Amino acid sequence: MQDGIKIAVTGDAIIHGRISVYKDERFLSLVQILRDADVAYTHLEALLHNYDGPEVYPAAEAGWNALASPRYVAGELKWAGVDIVSTASNHSLDYSYGGMMSTWEALDDVGLPYAGTGKNLGDARAPVYLDTEKGKVALISMCSSFTGWARAGEQRRDIKGRPGLNPLRFYHAIDAETLQTLQHLAKKFGWWVVQVGDEWLFSPAGLHMAIRRFVVRDQPGVTPIVDEDDAEGNLRSIKEARRQADWVIVHLHNHEWDADKGLSVPPKFVPPFARACIDAGADVFVAEGSHSLLRGMEIYKNKPIFYDPGDFFRGIGRVTRVPSDFFFMPGLGEKARSWQATPMDGIEAAGILQNGPFNPPGGNFSGRVPGSVLAVCSFGDDRSLTEVKLYPVAHLPGPSSRRGLPLLAEPEAGKELIDYLSDLSTPFGTTVEFKDGVGLARLTEVRS
Secondary structure, three states, rough: OOOOEEEEEEEEEEEEEOOOOOOOOOHHHHHHHHHHOOOOEEEOOOEEOOOOOOOOOOOOOOOOOOOOEOOOOHHHHHHOOOOOOEEOOOOOOHHHOOOOOOOOHHHHHOOOOEOEEEHHHHHHHHHHHEEEEEEEEEEEEEEEOOHHEOOOOOOOOOOOHHHHHHOEEEEEEOOOOHHHHHHHHHHHHEEEEEOOOEEEEEEEOOOOOOOOEEOOOOOEEEEEEEOOOHHHHHHHHHHHHHHOOEEEEEEOOOOOOEEEEEEEOOOHHHHHHHHHHHHHOOOOOEOOOOOOOOOOEEOOEEEEEEEEOOEEEEEEEOOOOOOOHHHHOOOOOOOOOOOOOOOHHHHHHHHHEEEEOOOOOOEEEOOOOEEEEEEEEEOOOOOOOEEEEEEEEOOOOOOOOOOOOOOEOHHHHHHHHHHHHHHHHHOOOOOOOEEEEEEEEEEOEEOO
């Protein structure tokens, strides 16, 4: 068995310019934490291309705004101390297969291993490995929030697979009254509805691969359930990684939330699946993507589960080009819908769609305390968790070119953030204490 290891974990990295030029001491303090870890992980949210590569076309359906970053951003992540990245997200195919493949090439050029997207489902679902002084580290990355065409397809003996992301689909268990409501709406909207066994399948006319699945249960209400095939495939990948590697990180990008409790609480299907991943051999499970900004954490069988550590690099700079479809989204005003509109015209007009929606209440960034955390998980040589340090992160409010740059939070703001994280973690049986400027997860409260 290898010696113990320190694994640094962050949430989203959305970067549209160079970060190596900034000399703010509180920013460089976070960079040093990443560099000092044996392994530093982040989620790469944007595609890396210069708009002109082969097959780099804006997708008809992007993950809201089509995210594009210069290819040099891969080197900027490397400069910041990042060692390994996940790529499965709702933005993985914002610029079609060409944008995704350009991202792979940019990461390969700087030696950054990545997981979560691939040439086919087997490739996208497979673990990626990083060799370190402290042993081999594996990463599996998946996504539950995506347009149907973005998921990777499996190979067959007579036809090749489809490039895309590693999916974690889900369906819903509903009561009989909810089924009747759905059936009524389906007739009104002209949807195709069919019952197969105990499942009810709903789809728009002519789009029978874009199916929403429902099963009727006696339990009242609506409960999301992980797709059994995707769960089995991803757990199999985790078990393989456990056999190959000394340390295993599992990532899930998800925008869903608990419909009863709001955006700051993970959807009901994520906690049981996260625990199943730990049971299958994961040492760290990290979900992110909610933009709430922050969700709670859990210590399960002496392994950390982060339900969302929050955005880390929160959109540094701005995209310089936006596809025409974005300007003509429903809800944007006439200024944005003009052919003379600039990218910022469209982005500013679209803000109303992201902030203050009817549901979820408050919209993005509606958490009680703004900020995120950079987690450093320390393990002993027997894979036991010995410490989880949570560094509180604030974000620079401006100017616009630097808005979203992560900074080590000042003590008072840091305590408020860590106390909030502890409140969010209490339902999962975990307490986080603020001490000497950082949060410390209490490891004595281990759930089994």
